[in-house]
Every structure is written in structure tokens, then in C-alpha cells.
Amino acid sequence: xxxxxxxxxxxxxxxxxxxGAFVNLGIGAPTxxxxxxxxxxxxxxxxxxxxxxxxxxxxxxxxxPDLINxxxxxxxxxxxxxxFHQADSFGMMRGGHxxxxxxxxxxxxxxxxxxxxxxxxxxxxxxxxxAMDLAIGAKEVYVMTDLLTKNNESKLVVxxxxxxxxxxxxxxxxxxxxxxxxxxxxFAVTKLFGDNTIELLNSLTxxxxxxxxxxxxxxxxxGR
Amino acid sequence: xxxxxxxxxxxxxxxxxxxGAFVNLGIGAPTxxxxxxxxxxxxxxxxxxxxxxxxxxxxxxxxxPDLINxxxxxxxxxxxxxxFHQADSFGMMRGGHxxxxxxxxxxxxxxxxxxxxxxxxxxxxxxxxxAMDLAIGAKEVYVMTDLLTKNNESKLVVxxxxxxxxxxxxxxxxxxxxxxxxxxxxFAVTKLFGDNTIELLNSLTxxxxxxxxxxxxxxxxxGR
Amino acid sequence: MIDKVVSSVEEAVAGVPQGATVMIGGxxxxxxxxxxxxxxxxxxxxxxxxxxxxAGNGDVGLAxxxxxxxxxxxxxxxxxxxxxxxxxxxxxxSAIELELVPQGNLAERIRAGGTGIGAFxxxxxAGTLLADGxxxxxxxxxxxxxxxxxxxxxxxxxxxxxDRWGNLVYRKTARNFGPIMAAAATTSVAQVDEVVPLGAIxxxxxxxxxxxxxxxxxxxxxxxxxxGKFVGRVDIEGQPRERATGTGAPGGSQ
Amino acid sequence: MIDKVVSSVEEAVAGVPQGATVMIGGxxxxxxxxxxxxxxxxxxxxxxxxxxxxAGNGDVGLAxxxxxxxxxxxxxxxxxxxxxxxxxxxxxxSAIELELVPQGNLAERIRAGGTGIGAFxxxxxAGTLLADGxxxxxxxxxxxxxxxxxxxxxxxxxxxxxDRWGNLVYRKTARNFGPIMAAAATTSVAQVDEVVPLGAIxxxxxxxxxxxxxxxxxxxxxxxxxxGKFVGRVDIEGQPRERATGTGAPGGSQ
Numbered sequence: 001x002x003x004x005x006x007x008x009x010x011x012x013x014x015x016x017x018x019x020g021a022f023v024n025l026g027i028g029a030p031t032x033x034x035x036x037x038x039x040x041x042x043x044x045x046x047x048x049x050x051x052x053x054x055x056x057x058x059x060x061x062x063x064x065p066d067l068i069n070x071x072x073x074x075x076x077x078x079x080x081x082x083x084f085h086q087a088d089s090f091g092m093m094r095g096g097h098x099x100x101x102x103x104x105x106x107x108x109x110x111x112x113x114x115x116x117x118x119x120x121x122x123x124x125x126x127x128x129x130x131a132m133d134l135a136i137g138a139k140e141v142y143v144m145t146d147l148l149t150k151n152n153e154s155k156l157v158v159x160x161x162x163x164x165x166x167x168x169x170x171x172x173x174x175x176x177x178x179x180x181x182x183x184x185x186x187f188a189v190t191k192l193f194g195d196n197t198i199e200l201l202n203s204l205t206x207x208x209x210x211x212x213x214x215x216x217x218x219x220x221x222x223g224r
Numbered sequence: 225x226x227x228x229x230x231x232x233x234x235x236x237x238x239x240x241x242x243x244g245a246f247v248n249l250g251i252g253a254p255t256x257x258x259x260x261x262x263x264x265x266x267x268x269x270x271x272x273x274x275x276x277x278x279x280x281x282x283x284x285x286x287x288x289p290d291l292i293n294x295x296x297x298x299x300x301x302x303x304x305x306x307x308f309h310q311a312d313s314f315g316m317m318r319g320g321h322x323x324x325x326x327x328x329x330x331x332x333x334x335x336x337x338x339x340x341x342x343x344x345x346x347x348x349x350x351x352x353x354x355a356m357d358l359a360i361g362a363k364e365v366y367v368m369t370d371l372l373t374k375n376n377e378s379k380l381v382v383x384x385x386x387x388x389x390x391x392x393x394x395x396x397x398x399x400x401x402x403x404x405x406x407x408x409x410x411f412a413v414t415k416l417f418g419d420n421t422i423e424l425l426n427s428l429t430x431x432x433x434x435x436x437x438x439x440x441x442x443x444x445x446x447g448r
Numbered sequence: 449m450i451d452k453v454v455s456s457v458e459e460a461v462a463g464v465p466q467g468a469t470v471m472i473g474g475x476x477x478x479x480x481x482x483x484x485x486x487x488x489x490x491x492x493x494x495x496x497x498x499x500x501x502x503a504g505n506g507d508v509g510l511a512x513x514x515x516x517x518x519x520x521x522x523x524x525x526x527x528x529x530x531x532x533x534x535x536x537x538x539x540x541x542s543a544i545e546l547e548l549v550p551q552g553n554l555a556e557r558i559r560a561g562g563t564g565i566g567a568f569x570x571x572x573x574a575g576t577l578l579a580d581g582x583x584x585x586x587x588x589x590x591x592x593x594x595x596x597x598x599x600x601x602x603x604x605x606x607x608x609x610x611d612r613w614g615n616l617v618y619r620k621t622a623r624n625f626g627p628i629m630a631a632a633a634t635t636s637v638a639q640v641d642e643v644v645p646l647g648a649i650x651x652x653x654x655x656x657x658x659x660x661x662x663x664x665x666x667x668x669x670x671x672x673x674x675x676g677k678f679v680g681r682v683d684i685e686g687q688p689r690e691r692a693t694g695t696g697a698p699g700g701s702q
Numbered sequence: 703m704i705d706k707v708v709s710s711v712e713e714a715v716a717g718v719p720q721g722a723t724v725m726i727g728g729x730x731x732x733x734x735x736x737x738x739x740x741x742x743x744x745x746x747x748x749x750x751x752x753x754x755x756x757a758g759n760g761d762v763g764l765a766x767x768x769x770x771x772x773x774x775x776x777x778x779x780x781x782x783x784x785x786x787x788x789x790x791x792x793x794x795x796s797a798i799e800l801e802l803v804p805q806g807n808l809a810e811r812i813r814a815g816g817t818g819i820g821a822f823x824x825x826x827x828a829g830t831l832l833a834d835g836x837x838x839x840x841x842x843x844x845x846x847x848x849x850x851x852x853x854x855x856x857x858x859x860x861x862x863x864x865d866r867w868g869n870l871v872y873r874k875t876a877r878n879f880g881p882i883m884a885a886a887a888t889t890s891v892a893q894v895d896e897v898v899p900l901g902a903i904x905x906x907x908x909x910x911x912x913x914x915x916x917x918x919x920x921x922x923x924x925x926x927x928x929x930g931k932f933v934g935r936v937d938i939e940g941q942p943r944e945r946a947t948g949t950g951a952p953g954g955s956q
Contacts, residue, residue, distance in 0.1 A: 020450040022659045042450045044613070044658065048805065049729045050875050052657050053613075064932055065732060065924070065940040066876040072730040072783075074938050079647030080613040082654035083874055085881040085909070086729075086755075087813040090806030091563030094826060095631060097659045118831075125793055126802050127782035132827045133806035136564075167829035167845065244704040246913045266704045268867070268912065272551065273475045274621050276911050277867075288678055289478060289686040290622040290670070296476040296529075298684050303901030304867040306908035307620055309627040309655070310475075310501075311559040314552030315817030318572060319885060321913045342577075349539055350548050351528035356573045357552035360818075391575035391591065556819070565810070566823035566839070566846035585820070587850075592820035596841075617906065652871065653907040 002194025003176040011036045012191075013102055013144060013174050017043055021099040024048065026134060027071040030102035030144050044080070046098055048130045050089045053081030070130060090130070093137030101138035103131070105145045105173070107160040110207070112170040112182040114143065115162035128165075135166030147175035147204060154205040156180065156187055177201060181212065188212035226418025227400040235260045236415075237326055237368060237398050241267055245323040248272065250358055251295040254326035254368050268304070270322055272354045274313045277305025294354060314354070317361030325362035327355070329369045329397070331384040334431070336394040336406040338367065339386035352389075359390030371399035371428060378429040380404065380411055401425060405436065412436035452614045453643055453664045457487035460637045460665040464493040464602050467520075471558070471598075471629040472500040472510055473605035476529070477685060479622035481606040481639045482509040483667040488604065494518040499558070499598055501551060501625060503527035503535035506685075514538055523598065525551035550578060553595050555628060560597035562631025562660070567596050603633030607656070609676075610640040611647070614661030615654045623655065630660040637663040642676060706868040707897055707918045711741035714891045714919040718747040718856050721774075725812070725852075725883040726754040726764055727859035730783070731939060733876035735860040735893045736763040737921040742858065748772040753812070753852055755805060755879060757781035757789035760939075768792055777852065779805035804832060807849050809882060814851035816885025816914070821850050857887030861910065863930075864894040865901070868915025869908045877909065884914040891917040896930060 004012070006029055014036035017023055024046045025031050034056070037043050045054040047069040054069060055076035063074040084092075092098070107115040117131040118124070135141060145155055156173065172190075173180040178201055179191035188210035189198055198211045228236070230253055238260035241247055248270045249255050258280070261267050269278040271293040278293060279300035287298040308316075316322070331339040341355040342348070359365060369379055380397065396414075397404040402425055403415035412434035413422055422435045454460050461484060464470065470488070474480030489512055496519050503522050504511030511534040513519060522544060527535050538544040549557065550573050560568055569592035573579045583594040605626040608619040616638055618626055630636040638656075643666050669675075672682045681689050708714050715738055718724065724742070728734030743766055750773050757776050758765030765788040767773060776798060781789050792798040803811065804827050814822055823846035827833045837848040859880040862873040870892055872880055884890040892910075897920050923929075926936045935943050 042613075044450075046659070047875070049732070050878050052659055053651070061943065062934045063936060063938055063943075064874065064926060064934065065936060065938055066926075067874040068730065068732050068938070069875075072732075072938070077651055077874070080611060080615060080658060081651040082615055082657040083652055083872070083877050084654075084657060085877050086805070086809035086879050087882045090809045090826075091559075091631070092657070092659060094564030094806055094810075094824065095562050096564060097562075097631070123794070125782040125790055126800070127780045128802055128804050128832065129780035130805040132804040132830060132832070136825050137806075163831045164829060266867075268704075270913070271621070273478070274624050276913055277905070285689065286680045287682060287684055287689075288620065288672060288680065289682060289684055290672075291620040292476065292478050292684070293621075296478075296684070301620070301905055304865060304869060304912060305905040306869055306911040307618070307623050307906055308908075308911060309623055310551070310555035310625050311628045314555045314572075315813075315885070316911070316913060318552055318556075318570065318818030319816050320818060321816075321885070347540070349528040349536055350546070351526045352548055352550050352578065353526035354551040356550040356576060356578070360571050361552075387577045388575060556817075560822075563810075564825060566825065566841040566844065568814075568822040569820035571818060571820065587820040590820065619906075650907070652873075652909075653904070655906075 001200065002196050004193050006032060009144060009174050009176055012179065013142060017100055019043065022046055022052070022097065024098050024101045024134060024138065026101070026103040028104045030104060031071065033102055046092070048089050048093060048133065050084050050086060051081060053078045090133050093133050096139060098138035100140045100142060101134050102142045102144050103134055105143045105155060106162045107155050107157050108143050108170050108173050109157050109160045110186040112168040113160050114165045114170050115160040117165045118163045120163050131165050135169045140171045141169050143170050143173040145173065145175060147177050154207070156205045156207060158207070177204070183210065185210060225424060226420050228417050230256055233368060233398050233400055236403065237366060241324055243267065246270055246276070246321065248322050248325045248358060248362065250325070250327040252328050254328060255295065257326055270316070272313050272317060272357065274308050274310060275305060277302045314357050317357050320363060322362035324364045324366060325358050326366045326368050327358055329367045329379060330386045331379050331381050332367055332394050332397050333381050333384045334410040336392045337384050338389045338394050339384040341389045342387045344387050355389050359393045364395045365393050367394050367397040369397065369399060371401050378431070380429045380431060382431070401428070407434065409434060451612045452661055453612050457483050457639065457665055457667065458490070460484060460639070460663050461487045461491050461604070464488060464491055466493055467495045468493060468601040469497040469499065471600040471603040471633055472498055473624065473626045473629050475501050475621065475624040477505055479606050479624050479626060480509050481604045484604040484637060484639050485509045485513050489513055489516050489518065495520045497521045497523065499523045499600060501525050501554065502529060503532055505529060505531045507534065511535070514544065517543070519544060521545035521547065523547040523549060525549055525554050548578065555625070557595055557598045558625070558628045558632045561599040562628060565597060567594050569593065570595050598632065600633040601635065603629040603636040605629055605636070605638050607638045607640050609642045609644050609649060610638055610664040611644055611649055613646060613658035614664055615649050615658045616656035616661065617649055617653060618655055627656045630656045635662045636660055637665070639665050639667045641669045641673060642666065705866045706915055707866050711737050711893065711919055711921065712744070714738060714893070714917050715741045715745050718742060718745055720747055721749045722747060722855040723751040723753065725854040725857040725887055726752055727879045727883050729755050729875065729878040731759055733860050733878050733880060734763050735858045738858040738891060738893050739763045739767055743767055743770050743772065749774045751775045751777065753777045753854060755779050755808065756783060757786055759783060759785045761788065765789070768798065771797070773798060775799035775801065777801040777803060779803055779808050802832065809879070811849055811852040812879070812882045812886045815853040816882060819851060821848050823847065824849050852886065854887040855889065857883040857890040859883055859890070859892050861892045861894045863896045863898050863903060864892055864918040865898055865903055867900060867912035868918055869903050869912045870910035870915065871903055871907060872909055881910045884910045889916045890914055891919070893919050893921045895923045895927060896920065
């Protein structure tokens with residue numbers, strides 16, 4: 001059984017992002033993807049609080065409280081950057097202009113429903129932020145998540161039990177075991193990491209997964 | 225019987241515009257108002273093709289085809305000007321941010337309906353431009369018009385026979401004979417020019433006009 | 449590396465299909481992408497639906513496209529102008545379909561097209577002929593009409609400067625429909641006076657962010673500019689005034 | 703002559719009535735008008751409805767207003783943050799009402815409030831708990847939910863520079879909600895680092911045009927700026943870093 005580290009999963013996602021893509025990396029683990037984007041490519045990062053062309057974290061003495069990402073961390077500005085207000089920024093997302101958005105998840109259902117903003121726990125303070133906009137706000141919505149919860153329950157499910165963030169919005173799920181595409185027939189495994197098998201994933205998720213791995217895919221993996 | 229010239233009517237309107245007002249002057253006769261705005265006041269002109277802070281016509285050799293008003297005439301830029309795109313410009317109007325808008329009219333009805341974009345003639349090529357946005361796009365919508373058509377028909381009517389530009393949107397009508405406010409009881413004459421009388425206006429318009437002229441109003445007129 | 453700059457106007461309009469919806473920027477002549485329209489005429493696509501504020505001026509630009517009978521339908525606010533004889537003739541011959549939209553609704557529908565809004569209630573036009581057959585609703589005592597987004601296959605616009613990512617800035621009232629059309633089309637193309645290095649456009653002053661643009665092409669600088677500065681000495685149509693009385697060097701004064 | 707510049711933050715927030723709806727700019731701490739909020743606390747208005755993306759950070763600014771129990775209801779997208787203990791406590795005590803709105807719908811509702819849109823169909827939130835009880839509609843095969851505009855009596859925002867007409871420019875991601883809130887309130891008030899002469903703000907780069915502003919007040923320049931230039935040496939909360947190791951003059955490097 002092979003389990004990639006979060007950084008390795010982030011690397012997998014980074015490799016799927018083409019040169020010139022406009023990308024939003026959600027708060028949390030998805031921000032790790034930025035560390036793996038090749039220097040040789042120009043991939044333009046959007047942050048929904050109002051910027052395109054976001055750069056890496058600044059040196060400590062260059063922290064600018066007016067220049068932050070959606071996670072409220074200090075960032076920098078690349079040449080070619082642009083600032084805009086919130087209606088323009090979310091219009092950009094809602095209008096489907098971003099190529100890729102990478103989000104965390106509590107659950108993803110077979111038809112691509114995403115639950116990632118609330119566990120529905122009584123008494124919890126709700127907060128949604130830009131989650132629902134991000135869920136519907138890109139041509140491709142990738143989820144980056146552990147396959148299982150801490151209680152070993154599958155986050156890939158037939159139907160989400162947690163409150164939805166978006167309906168039929170997820171296109172692909174990257175986990176530490178494998179990559180899953182959302183298809184009209186359910187989850188299709190497109191890439192198995194290491195010695196993992198479809199049978200193992202069927203067992204871990206309790207789902208009937210489609211085997212969409214290909215020899216070409218295997219070669220590609222080996223070549224990396 | 226007193227009939228003001230167009231320039232004198234424009235002067236009347238100019239005197240009603242307070243310092244600091246944001247104003248849109250429609251195509252045609254209303255543009256004359258700009259010539260009568262006192263230099264000592266700061267009145268900020270909006271042009272719906274995307275500018276606040278519009279200035280006078282340029283010197284001939286300074287005509288800039290990129291700097292025009294809604295009538296597609298060359299204008300200039302004042303200190304404090306700003307440019308914006310069409311959605312922002314019309315959002316500004318629709319949102320009720322302009323203080324005053326001055327428009328021409330074919331007809332104005334007792335309840336303030338405006339008809340100024342189409343005579344409804346068969347075969348005519350229709351064109352509406354920003355007329356309908358202007359009609360609803362200011363806190364005060366003033367109409368500047370001759371009282372009568374070339375056929376001596378009143379442009380102030382019980383109900384418009386021409387296609388409407390806006391419903392219940394006009395607040396005041398400036399004509400060469402008098403100034404009329406739109407009230408819930410119909411047109412009220414607030415200012416008579418020269419020796420004109422309510423009776424004359426009743427006769428010219430065929431309407432039962434309310435006399436809202438005041439001695440104070442008379443004094444004010446004489447004082448000018 | 450991202451480089452959206454193409455080397456010719458032909459390349460800039462390549463691929464416009466038959467029957468496409470094409471947005472064309474400009475308010476009158478200001479901001480009208482004349483070189484791109486000329487290239488579109490040469491490219492040959494026909495049966496087009498054009499979305500533009502006006503329906504052409506004189507015999508050039510949009511008027512020439514109409515004159516070449518490439519346009520099936522035009523969606524605009526103000527077709528009738530003193531110099532719109534080409535449109536006027538086609539309209540009277542019933543050789544072109546017209547969808548007349550109040551200018552602010554046109555702008556807001558284009559904005560909705562670029563920002564994923566499904567429909568919106570606008571007060572403009574409510575209770576008038578142009579709202580006939582449309583869903584109306586009273587909200588908080590005011591009458592509104594429901595309007596739907598407009599999107600396009602291509603947007604052809606004119607801007608002042610671009611960088612290779614496609615960030616744009618405009619010049620004065622020539623900005624007009626450019627930014628909202630750029631966001632509402634699948635392939636957005638800008639002709640510009642100047643292509644500047646990445647980073648040369650102030651990030652605070654970018655008007656159209658790079659994400660909305662697919663192609664940028666440099667065209668000869670407008671006659672009233674020299675190295676990006678206004679030098680004037682043209683008429684409102686951009687034609688040179690008093691050629692004979694020039695003083696030699698283009699001495700700008702603004 | 704127009705002069706919207708007032709001489710104190712007290713004057714800037716004068717007249718906020720009991721029970722008012724007040725928009726407060728900012729995303730987290732960036733763009734939060736802390737001095738205006740402090741003045742609002744001193745001014746004393748209570749029973750307020752606050753529209754803001756967050757519900758306060760730490761114990762200052764919006765958090766202090768909440769802590770002073772002046773707020774009846776907050777309309778926001780992301781109240782729960784690592785340092786939102788003031789809101790968290792009030793919420794658990796049921797001492798504050800919360801209307802939770804997805805951030806993009808919050809922004810678009812505020813924009814609608816400023817631009818006269820009666821309502822709009824948005825795909826964001828459609829089919830989720832936050833669309834419960836709201837009108838939904840399928841348009842061209844996609845599900846949308848109808849959302850209504852938000853307007854306010856006052857907007858308190860933070861900008862970088864202003865002129866006496868009220869034209870504003872912002873700084874980097876501190877722009878966030880400022881421009882749309884300025885347009886959606888009856889009385890819009892900006893605190894700025896600098897008031898510049900009329901004409902000093904490039905007309906192409908104005909972000910909030912003068913028409914939207916009613917009052918402007920200069921506040922002490924933010925700690926990480928010096929004469930408008932970034933000098934850094936603060937942490938993400940804007941507090942000075944390594945006071946002891948400074949080199950004397952504030953030597954900026956950006």
C-alpha cells in the first residue's frame with residue numbers, strides 16, 4: 001500500500017496544471033501546490049480577495065499587511081499582476097474564467113457534489129467565505145484531500161451527508177492513494193500511486209470504482 | 225406673452241443646479257446648460273459613455289477623438305475627472321447617484337411619464353441609446369423643451385401618446401413660457417416668465433394647471 | 449511562457465466561424481477596433497450576430513462589415529446616427545435584423561455574460577415598449593424587467609497598451625465597452641497602440657486583467673498620438689487637420 | 703467649491719443613527735477602517751446592522767465595536783477566524799444575529815445595491831443550505847438562486863489616497879470591498895493615508911469616482927508606509943517588528 005505525502009500529492013496536482021493557466025489555490029493544503037509549480041512555466045495565481053499574479057511569501061521584513069491572500073497570509077506581487085475589487089474578483093470566478101481551482105473537502109459525491117464548508121455540527125459557528133464561489137468558479141475544480149477521515153471513513157461517497165458547498169461541481173479528486181475523475185458513471189480511477197490497486201480503493205471507499213488507469217498513464221508516472 | 229430663448233431657458237436650469245452637484249446633460253438642447261453654469265461653482269458633469277468631470281469643448285487643434293461626450297462631440301477633462309467602463313457608468317446612473325439629469329422630450333404626462341426616444345412612426349429606424357437609463361437615472365430629472373410642437377400641440381399631456389422612455393420619472397419641466405413641477409395632483413406652475421399667466425398656459429396646454437407661483441418666486445426672478 | 453501577442457490582425461481574427469456572435473467595442477468611433485474589423489471582413493466569416501453600441505459610422509469599420517453583408521443581426525442601443533447610412537439602407541431593405549436594447553441594459557447584460565449572472569431585474573425600460581413580452585416584477589415598490597446575459601464567441605476591442613499576458617489599459621472615453629466585452633467572450637482580441645514589457649503596466653491601474661484576454665495585436669498608433677502622448681491636430685473622426693500648416697515636429701501640448 | 707475632506711474622524715462618523723445599517727470595508731485586517739470604527743464606538747450609535755466580510759479580528763476595530771455590544775446583526779461571509787473570539791462569544795450567547803452570505807454573493811449584492819439592480823440570479827449557493835427558502839430557477843440548464851441588493855446608511859472604508867472631490871485610489875488587496883461599498887451607501891466615508899490636490903490622481907486610475915463619496919478624512923499613515931512608499935518592517939497585523947534593530951531612517955526597499 002502506497003500513501004503519498006501531502007507534498008507529493010501537491011506535486012501531482014502541480015504537474016496537471018498547464019503553462020499559462022489561471023489558478024486559484026484554496027486555503028489550507030491546496031496552497032502547497034504553489035511550491036511545486038515549475039519556475040519554467042508561467043502559471044498565474046488568483047486570490048479571491050482581489051488579485052491576479054500573486055507571488056510567493058515575502059522576506060520577513062517585507063511583509064505588507066495590505067498584500068495578503070485569501071488565507072490572510074502575506075504574499076507578493078509578480079510582474080503582470082492586477083488588483084480589483086470584490087465584485088470584479090468574484091465575477092471573474094462565477095464567470096468561469098479560471099482554468100483550475102484546487103480545494104479541500106470533507107466529502108465528494110459520485111456526481112461531483114462537494115461538501116467542504118460545514119460539518120453541520122450543532123452549535124458550530126458557520127463560515128462559508130468564498131467556498132461556494134470557488135466550488136462553481138473554475139473550468140476544472142480539483143479537490144485535494146486525504147481519502148479517509150480520521151475515523152477511516154471514505155470522503156468519496158455516494159451522496160454527501162454534510163451540507164453541500166456546490167452541486168455537481170468537482171471534476172477530479174487527488175488523494176494520497178490515487179487520482180479519481182468524476183464521470184457520469186461515478187468515480188473513475190485514472191492514476192494509482194505505487195502498488196495500490198483498484199481492489200484496495202474499492203475496499204477503502206466501499207464504492208464500485210471504474211478502472212480508468214491506462215498503460216500510457218503508467219508509463220507517464222514512471223517517467224516522472 | 226413672453227417666450228425665453230433656448231439659452232435663457234438653459235440659464236434658468238443652470239441656476240437651479242447647486243454647487244457640487246453631479247449632473248448629466250442629455251444630447252441636444254440640454255447641453256446648452258453647460259454654458260451657463262457659473263465658473264465660481266464646481267458642478268461635475270457626467271457623460272454616460274464613461275466619464276465624470278467633463279470640461280468644455282477643446283481648441284480646434286486639441287480635439288481628441290478618444291475624448292467625446294454622449295453626443296459624440298469633442299470635450300475636455302477637468303482636474304478631478306475619472307474614466308470608467310459602460311457597466312460602471314450606467315450602474316452609476318441606475319443606482320441613483322446623479323443629482324440632476326436634463327433631457328429633451330416629445331411629451332411629458334401629468335404623472336411624470338416621459339416620451340423622448342421614438343415618435344412611433346412606421347418605418348422609422350428606432351434608436352434608444354441611454355435615454356431610458358437617463359430617464360430613471362438621477363435624483364431629479366429635468367426636462368428642457370419647447371412647450372408646443374411645431375403644430376402647436378402641447379408637449380405637456382394627460383397621457384403620452386408616443387412610446388414611453390420612462391414611467392413617472394420626470395420631476396420638473398423647463399419651457400420657454402414657464403417652469404412646471406410634476407406633482408401628485410398634476411403639473412404645477414412654479415415660475416412664470418415675464419407677463420405670462422396661468423390662464424395663458426391653461427389655454428396653450430389644454431390642461432388644468434396648478435398655480436404654485438409664489439411672491440418669493442417672483443422676487444427671486446426679478447433679482448436675477 | 450505566456451505570450452498572447454500575435455503578429456498580425458489576420459492572426460488576431462483567425463477562426464471566427466460562420467454564424468458567430470461577435471462583440472465589437474466602441475461608442476461611435478471612440479474605441480472602435482477598425483483594424484480588427486477590416487481583418488474580419490477580409491477573413492470572410494458571415495451570418496454574424498454583432499453586439500455593439502452603434503451600427504456603424506460612415507463607410508469604414510463596422511459600417512464596412514455591414515456593407516459587405518456579413519451581418520445577419522445586430523444587438524445595439526443606438527443604430528441611427530447622422531452617418532449610419534449603411535445600416536439605415538440595410539434595415540429598410542429588411543436585410544438585417546435589429547435587437548434594440550437600452551444602452552445601460554446592453555452594458556449590464558454584457559457584464560452579466562462575463563460574470564456568470566443568470567439574469568437580473570433592471571428598472572431601465574420597465575413599463576416601455578422595449579419591455580414588451582419580458583418578465584416584469586415589482587420589488588420594493590419599483591417596477592423591474594428581467595434581462596438575460598449576452599455572451600459572444602469573439603470580442604474585438606481597441607485598447608491603448610497591453611503586455612504579453614494580456615493586461616490592458618485604455619485611453620479616456622475610448623474605454624467604454626472594452627472591459628465588459630473582454631470578459632464576456634470566449635476569445636477576446638484587443639488591438640493596441642503599444643505592447644509594453646510585463647510589469648510596465650501599474651498593477652493598481654490595470655483595467656482589463658490578463659485573464660480575460662486571449663489575443664493582443666499591435667496596430668499603427670492612432671494619428672492623434674505620438675509615442676503614447678496626445679499630439680492632436682486631427683478632427684473628431686481622427687482625420688488630420690491642416691496638414692499644410694504643421695510646424696514640423698509633432699509638438700504636443702497635453 | 704467641493705471639499706469632502708473633514709478634519710476629524712469624529713466629524714467623519716457624525717450622524718450615524720441608532721439602528722443604522724453600516725457597511726465596513728476590509729478583508730480580515732486589510733482595508734479595515736480601524737480609526738473610523740473607533741470613532742463610531744465613541745460616537746455611540748447602537749442597535750447597528752453591520753455588513754462586512756468578517757466579524758472582527760482580535761480586540762480592535764470591528765471586534766471592539768462588537769465587544770461594545772453596539773451590533774444587533776451582522777451580514778458577512780466568514781465570521782469564524784482564528785482570532786474572532788469576540789464574535790464567537792457573542793454568537794454563542796445569542797447576543798448577535800448572523801446572516802451568512804457566500805462571499806461572492808455578498809459582493810454582488812452590495813454591487814447591486816449601488817447600481818440599482820432589483821435582484822439577480824446567481825449560481826453560487828444554489829442547491830445548498832444557504833439557498834433554503836430562496837427563489838430558485840433553472841436558466842439554460844443551470845440552477846440559480848435569486849439574491850437581493852444590500853444598501854446601507856453609512857459605508858466606512860479605508861483607502862490610500864483621496865482628493866477633495868472624493869476620488870479614491872486604494873493599495874493592493876486592501877481595495878477589496880471599498881469600491882462597491884462606497885457605491886451602496888447613502889453616506890460613504892473613507893479614511894485615507896493621504897489627501898492629494900485635485901488633479902493629482904490619474905483620471906485613468908481612479909478606482910472610486912468622486913460621485914460615490916460624501917466624506918474623506920486623513921488618518922495617520924499606516925505603519926508600513928512612509929510618505930506613501932512601502933517601508934515594511936511590520937508583521938501581518940501591522941505591528942512593528944524588531945523595533946530594537948532598526949537602522950534609524952526608514953529605508954524602504956519596494
